[in-house]
Amino acid sequence: MAYRAPVADIAFALKHGAGLNRTLAKGGEFTADDVDAVLEEAGKFANDVLAPLNQVGDKFGTPFKDGKITMPPGWKEAYTGWYRAGWNAVAGPTQWGGQGLPHAMNAACIEMWNSGSMAFGIGPVLTMGAAEALAAYGTDELKQKYLAKLVSGEWMGTMQLTEPQAGSDVGALRTKAVRQPDGTYRITGQKIFITYGEHDLTDNIIHFVLARLPDAPPGNKGISLFLVPKFLLNADGTPGERNDARAHSIEHKMGIHASPTCTMVYGDNGGAVGYLVGEENRGLACMFTMMNLARLAVGLQGVGVAERATQQAIEYAKDRKQGRAIGFAGQGSSPIVDFPDVKRMLMTMRALTRAARAICYATAGAIDGSHGKSDEAKASNERAALLTPVAKAFSTDIGIEVASLGIQVHGGMGFIEETGAAQHLRDARIAAIYEGTNGIQSLDLVSRKVSMNGGAVVRAYLDELRQTVKAVQAKNDPAFGTTGAKLSDAVESLDRATTWLLSKLENEPQAALAGATPYLRLFSNAAGGCMLADEALVALRLGDGDPATRVAIARFFAENIAVQASGLEKSVTEGADSVNNATL
Numbered sequence: 001m002a003y004r005a006p007v008a009d010i011a012f013a014l015k016h017g018a019g020l021n022r023t024l025a026k027g028g029e030f031t032a033d034d035v036d037a038v039l040e041e042a043g044k045f046a047n048d049v050l051a052p053l054n055q056v057g058d059k060f061g062t063p064f065k066d067g068k069i070t071m072p073p074g075w076k077e078a079y080t081g082w083y084r085a086g087w088n089a090v091a092g093p094t095q096w097g098g099q100g101l102p103h104a105m106n107a108a109c110i111e112m113w114n115s116g117s118m119a120f121g122i123g124p125v126l127t128m129g130a131a132e133a134l135a136a137y138g139t140d141e142l143k144q145k146y147l148a149k150l151v152s153g154e155w156m157g158t159m160q161l162t163e164p165q166a167g168s169d170v171g172a173l174r175t176k177a178v179r180q181p182d183g184t185y186r187i188t189g190q191k192i193f194i195t196y197g198e199h200d201l202t203d204n205i206i207h208f209v210l211a212r213l214p215d216a217p218p219g220n221k222g223i224s225l226f227l228v229p230k231f232l233l234n235a236d237g238t239p240g241e242r243n244d245a246r247a248h249s250i251e252h253k254m255g256i257h258a259s260p261t262c263t264m265v266y267g268d269n270g271g272a273v274g275y276l277v278g279e280e281n282r283g284l285a286c287m288f289t290m291m292n293l294a295r296l297a298v299g300l301q302g303v304g305v306a307e308r309a310t311q312q313a314i315e316y317a318k319d320r321k322q323g324r325a326i327g328f329a330g331q332g333s334s335p336i337v338d339f340p341d342v343k344r345m346l347m348t349m350r351a352l353t354r355a356a357r358a359i360c361y362a363t364a365g366a367i368d369g370s371h372g373k374s375d376e377a378k379a380s381n382e383r384a385a386l387l388t389p390v391a392k393a394f395s396t397d398i399g400i401e402v403a404s405l406g407i408q409v410h411g412g413m414g415f416i417e418e419t420g421a422a423q424h425l426r427d428a429r430i431a432a433i434y435e436g437t438n439g440i441q442s443l444d445l446v447s448r449k450v451s452m453n454g455g456a457v458v459r460a461y462l463d464e465l466r467q468t469v470k471a472v473q474a475k476n477d478p479a480f481g482t483t484g485a486k487l488s489d490a491v492e493s494l495d496r497a498t499t500w501l502l503s504k505l506e507n508e509p510q511a512a513l514a515g516a517t518p519y520l521r522l523f524s525n526a527a528g529g530c531m532l533a534d535e536a537l538v539a540l541r542l543g544d545g546d547p548a549t550r551v552a553i554a555r556f557f558a559e560n561i562a563v564q565a566s567g568l569e570k571s572v573t574e575g576a577d578s579v580n581n582a583t584l
């Protein structure tokens, strides 16, 4: 089924929900018209070039032979066209050839690439992250040699943390780096599950590898980051001699078949040449520069796949006829879209997708606002830190839920591969696992983010949510139904659960951590519900952005999804004992 990028919705969510209009109002050459033009072009590329490759990639996969990977038919042309059109460089630094546009703009584009194809979309996420880390921590020499090509996407990047014994526990990694007299390092070891570790899309691949020096302290404090090119560079900067780094094999996976997932081997011939990025033993901090953006981008994968699954399900439900719905006056059978249970599924898909989009774009907007040293920038930085785990985990969880509902709407046809609905679910599943599992995101939210400044950051956010609740109530518009009351209940549930967590974190951390996942969902329900209501209020005020639909979606979310908040609150505050005393 064709995907049509919802450009108008995205533009509205970006400008009003994510505050892009505020960023634009600060000046600069980029205008609101430019936003529309860029989104329109990105949407066309996603619709016309990437979306048709999705099933091709799923079927063909990435065959591996003699150390080489062949990408599916049409992928190299698509990638080349994509990077040459400047799409990898949207938010890249201008001094290295990037366009320097807001991250929020790039976030919208990333969503559309991933609606087109998740297996395509994940590759550039890693390249962009690699460029970001190199720009922040690389030496001038490394930047001169590699940065412009990573920013443009002419060379792709990888991010290599995982080893067999070191998954969520990155500090357990063993890959070795040994100092050389010429200032380089020799890297030996093995990495597993490396996305785009090998492929034929670009003529060099720049690996960013975490490794440990022989005299490094144990754990996270002894990890360093190295740039390890697949091909060492000639004096003129072109790819030359092959480095001692290769893909040993690829994984056979449940989904994203066109994203090659490689086991990488370093040091068959004495060690791969690696260049230190940042300081020795400070590699994890550098990697986190990449990971925060990558986490948001993986959240956007969830939004992208959810949007595509929703479009497909709505189209199918309007076409498929079965039985007669109550009140149906037409001839023959009703389209299944007329049945209340199907409507509920479709509205759930739509509302969850819109809420996840709003949370992801708000996170990107906060990242855009976080540059500089002003109080405003500091607050924005804290907001981005608070929202990042929520954006990643909620959006990827709902990506799975929405894709699963999409199958349900299709009935038996959903289970049949040719429909394409099953691929969305198979693809969506990984996003809750990589870039830090969603369990790890909820631990991050509870143990590090909620406690920021003694809870002041989350409390300020709660106050903002209350402002939205008040605004909905003050509007007193019957179209909102009980939105104001339902959102108020959700926000107060979040407030009580937050207070409870803050009281437990120091002396009973085990109790707090037992409720981390329901807390993250509670947070998302309250925040997502308020963001949708906010968008609806703005649309009503402006008479733009399809106000009636926005109000209907906000109302559906508040009355059918946000209402789960009180149950989630109880799970956080009353469920910990039965978790921690469980015998398994």
Ligand SMILES: Cc1cc2nc3c(=O)[nH]c(=O)nc-3n(C[C@H](O)[C@H](O)[C@H](O)COP(=O)(O)OP(=O)(O)OC[C@H]3O[C@@H](n4cnc5c(N)ncnc54)[C@H](O)[C@@H]3O)c2cc1C
Pocket: 159, 160, 161, 162, 166, 167, 168, 169, 192, 193, 194, 195, 196, 253, 261, 430, 433, 434, 435, 436, 437, 438, 439, 440, 443
């Ligand atoms: C297709 C694919 C692509 C990938 N791409 C890359 C890549 O490009 N680069 C890279 O470096 N890695 C990559 N990975 C690895 C991925 O990031 C890891 O799989 C992920 O971080 C989880 O690690 P693990 O698989 O070892 O699971 P584990 O760490 O063993 O986790 C298993 C379960 O235990 C939970 N758990 C673990 N520790 C804790 C804890 N402290 N508290 C609570 N719960 C915990 C987890 O949440 C999870 O539910 C990829 C993986 C896949 C499958």
